[in-house]
Amino acid sequence: MSQTKQLLDALQWRYATKIFDVTKKIPADVWSALEKSLVLTPTSYGLQPYQFLIVQDAAKRAALLPNSWNQKQVVDCSHFVVFTARTEMTEADVDKLISRAVAIRKLPTAEALGPYRHMMLGDVVNGPRGKAAHEWASRQCYIALGNLMTCAAILGVDACPMEGINPPEYDKILGLAGSGYKTVVACALGYRSADDKYASMAKIRYETAELVKIV
Amino acid sequence: MSQTKQLLDALQWRYATKIFDVTKKIPADVWSALEKSLVLTPTSYGLQPYQFLIVQDAAKRAALLPNSWNQKQVVDCSHFVVFTARTEMTEADVDKLISRAVAIRKLPTAEALGPYRHMMLGDVVNGPRGKAAHEWASRQCYIALGNLMTCAAILGVDACPMEGINPPEYDKILGLAGSGYKTVVACALGYRSADDKYASMAKIRYETAELVKIV
Numbered sequence: 232m233s234q235t236k237q238l239l240d241a242l243q244w245r246y247a248t249k250i251f252d253v254t255k256k257i258p259a260d261v262w263s264a265l266e267k268s269l270v271l272t273p274t275s276y277g278l279q280p281y282q283f284l285i286v287q288d289a290a291k292r293a294a295l296l297p298n299s300w301n302q303k304q305v306v307d308c309s310h311f312v313v314f315t316a317r318t319e320m321t322e323a324d325v326d327k328l329i330s331r332a333v334a335i336r337k338l339p340t341a342e343a344l345g346p347y348r349h350m351m352l353g354d355v356v357n358g359p360r361g362k363a364a365h366e367w368a369s370r371q372c373y374i375a376l377g378n379l380m381t382c383a384a385i386l387g388v389d390a391c392p393m394e395g396i397n398p399p400e401y402d403k404i405l406g407l408a409g410s411g412y413k414t415v416v417a418c419a420l421g422y423r424s425a426d427d428k429y430a431s432m433a434k435i436r437y438e439t440a441e442l443v444k445i446v
Numbered sequence: 447m448s449q450t451k452q453l454l455d456a457l458q459w460r461y462a463t464k465i466f467d468v469t470k471k472i473p474a475d476v477w478s479a480l481e482k483s484l485v486l487t488p489t490s491y492g493l494q495p496y497q498f499l500i501v502q503d504a505a506k507r508a509a510l511l512p513n514s515w516n517q518k519q520v521v522d523c524s525h526f527v528v529f530t531a532r533t534e535m536t537e538a539d540v541d542k543l544i545s546r547a548v549a550i551r552k553l554p555t556a557e558a559l560g561p562y563r564h565m566m567l568g569d570v571v572n573g574p575r576g577k578a579a580h581e582w583a584s585r586q587c588y589i590a591l592g593n594l595m596t597c598a599a600i601l602g603v604d605a606c607p608m609e610g611i612n613p614p615e616y617d618k619i620l621g622l623a624g625s626g627y628k629t630v631v632a633c634a635l636g637y638r639s640a641d642d643k644y645a646s647m648a649k650i651r652y653e654t655a656e657l658v659k660i661v
Contacts, residue, residue, distance in 0.1 A: 264453065268454070268457055271458065282657055285661065336648055374591055374592035377593040381596045394490045443485065446499050
């Protein structure tokens with residue numbers, strides 16, 4: 232089977248899973264690959280202004296449930312990922328990335344990255360994006376979410392993205408006060424139950440010509 | 447090679463391409479698959495509140511260039527995608543999706559979807575998300591962006607996501623006034639040039655333990 236067909240089949244196979252099979256857990260090697268895919272997500276300037284919380288504690292999951300429109304996926308899935316984004320962007324965030332770049336690329340000094348540092352500071356810290364830094368960081372979480380859902384589908388793992396959550400309550404339950412991060416969106420991962428009638432329903436998408444325009 | 451390794455290799459292989467090979471165009475069948483992957487992007491409620499503009503007109507690309515921090519990828523890439531999101535969400539947007547669902551799933555009447563319609567109206571039209579509908583729709587664009595970059599990598603197509611653009615100027619050049627859509631973000635796609643020294647540089651990511659926390 233061609234790689235193209237394999238990819239499109241995976242995207243067709245996936246759907247927002249309503250009922251997870253509570254007995255099926257994602258094997259460690261598959262989860263490790265999904266974790267790596269999250270880490271490899273591309274972000275603006277490479278700033279990675281997020282943290283991914285994998286909620287495995289049953290009591291925490293139970294507390295999140297009523298703050299998730301009671302969607303049972305929260306407690307029934309194998310791995311529950313909460314995407315959190317930086318509340319603001321500071322000079323320290325930029326310098327952390329610069330240090331990391333120097334270390335990984337074995338650059339002589341951070342000064343080599345002076346213009347790059349200056350550009351980032353003038354944009355996401357002190358510039359227009361700085362004023363809306365949490366929103367900007369939240370958008371980066373959505374890149375990670377899109378990437379994760381596609382990677383999961385390719386590896387045969389089911390997923391349910393969840394915007395229908397109460398972020399301030401999530402923040403309390405997950406103890407995020409003072410952490411510099413706030414809840415943005417969540418995604419339940421695992422394996423669909425044979426009882427999930429949504430699995431076999433036709434996907435609802437507009438015509439390609441309506442969504443994609445050549446200009 | 448295992449599917450897992452193939453996936454991680456693709457994510458490692460990708461990078462934000464700085465120099466595209468202007469002589470290499472994405473073949474029609476590969477582009478068609480990428481277009482399908484965009485269409486198959488998951489969105490909140492399935493509302494697909496976006497349009498993807500593929501800018502192939504050379505004059506338009508030239509006009510976008512100075513509004514893109516003069517990043518040459520805009521004019522040098524094979525396919526240039528501009529992600530546009532709904533400026534607001536109306537009852538008509540919800541009813542359009544309901545009609546589409548009825549048609550695709552061959553439901554007897556739209557009434558079967560009454561509660562679903564009611565829920566969407568109370569959220570993204572008249573509810574909390576309705577007040578920030580463009581931002582909500584923009585986040586859906588970022589799911590599409592994340593999905594597209596991953597799919598491109600899997601198909602061996604290079605990409606450069608671009609937040610460094612001037613959306614209001616893009617809107618003018620692309621004639622979006624009155625269309626109900628506004629520019630959010632862009633992505634250049636094609637094939638890397640042998641001259642792009644960034645291609646071989648080590649990827650800069652924080653430690654997994656810093657980005658992924660088990661709680």
